[in-house]
Amino acid sequence: MKTVAMKPINVAIFSLTHGHTRKYFQTLKTNANLNWVAVSAETPAIKAHFESQGFGVPCYLDQNEMLNRHPEIDAAVLASSNDRHFEQMHLCAERKVDILSMKIPTFDLAEYDRMIELVDRAGIICQVELELHYNPVIHRIKQVVASGQLGPLVSIQGTNTTLTPVWAFPWQGVPKKSYGRRRPLRKDDSRFCGGALCDHPHIFDLARWLTGSDFDSLFAQVGPNLRPDLIEEDMLVINGRMKNGVSFLIDPSWSRMEERLTIPGPGWEVFPKRMEVDLVVSGEKGCLAADCFGPNVYHNGAPNDRYTVQYTYFDEWIGMMDEFTDCVRTRRQPAINLRWHRRTIEVMNACYDSIACDNVVSVSNN
């Protein structure tokens, strides 16, 4: 096995339009294994905002110019809207740049397969950003389930609920940019695919990971939008069965109301907690209940004098970047790679199929 020398990995970030972009800033500054060399911004306003933060990292409005001026780039974070991932993966593959993709590489499975082909042919690493795997509570859940203490699993119930990020990251409210095309939710509905479901693959991934099984059939139900002016779904629930018989119920809604801030910051929340991942895992011998982002500290001070959860830990990106670094250096594919994640994307598409036909769909042979 060939290994890369233990020098810092030169990392670039594309686009700066994804909601998770700012999560990387601290890690890229503090992790001695990483050397943050450049970013590209999609608009002058995004560039100006980035530069105002004083990171001292060169910022380009043209991603090709960034790549051309920095041939030393080893790896890139594709912090862009979902509809730009293929094009950016292509640029990376051409230059043998390893990739950390946002959580939805694409919903178009033909395009997804071309991404796999690109990555395979170029011999590059491609990790998909499902940061929840590096959450300490998830570590504990994995440990308890693996111990057999709960016995054979019979059910997973999970929430992955948040406020909607569309006011700060507008592409998430544009079906073409979020889902990849304007696909109507169903015949009698004016809304399109691309909303809350597209924002929350984690809980589907965890169901696969924890049960060691695969989705068999599901039924997805959308509610009326909490935000009637959104043209994508924001409230939905999904239930069904895994191939091994485990029953599941998943809530990936944007059910936590927000202030419509254009830059996330204090006062974003209307509902006190902006993001929750709660899991109940039942087995024949016991049950586990977990809050993956709690407990925290709480206040009702500035700016809106509302009761608010102030998160006390958000270090998923440290572990995730540790794994990415190790993968780049040892040339192993990460646990959450394109091939593993494809099935999760299939299942999310099946949820939209179920909404469209208002019926149970099989996902066994998709």
Added chain:
Amino acid sequence: MNTIVNAISLPPVPPQSCSPHGHLDRLAAKYGVTLQENLHLFERCEESDAISGAILPGWCLCDEEGRDLSGRSGIPLLPWRSERRFIELRNLVTTRTVETVCLWRSRCLSSPERWTLSQAIYREIGLCQWVLGEPFVSVYAATHTDIVANIIGRLASGIACGIEISLALPADSPLMDRHEAISRRGVASDQVVDSIVRPSSVYVMSEQGLQSYLDTDSELFGLGENQAALVREAFSSIRQPENSGADLATHQQICRVVAAVSRSVKSNKRIDLVP
């Protein structure tokens, strides 16, 4: 051309739990920090009595009268400064999210197997001063045996403080505590509204009964919240040795407040302190 290894990696679960010192070693190795061989991190004082290179919570270096023992026993750490809930509480104060604090209330329920009364007082005094950014200028305390202390104090700006400490819990009980800064613009607390205890993050109900876990730090997975803070503080202390003089001065100041609490109990009088 690099070669991709075909095998997919194992699930990204961190190594199983080990001692706080083991975790400190791992952090040091990860971040390229050299640990001096003669330094060893301890959680409690009895383990460290005979070791000159001990680094340990400052409260372990405070005797029954609140006197400072650091000169002969080890390097005192102030671990609340690395405990995430206290960092965020402090942020809420320093960013003026809660503005003009008028009252600090804390409660600490523990067991005598964990620490002595003066050690628990040390911790509550130290973290109160750190979160609010002010020293105590007076204290009055009522205690009962070595189990309970009810303390009222005043900080330099006039903030009133009520600190309740009880060591009446059975051995091996988890630390139960609550901290609250009440201001003219809101309340900041590490306890959620409408509850009298802090929740855990994971509950397991099985044939082995009810088990709960509070996991807050991925890099230090396996350590409890207080242990993780101790390791983080030790790591910070080792990385920034230039702060050791200021840290020792802070430790000695806290000891003076704890000693004043002891004098107040004996005299049944309010004791004034010079900041």
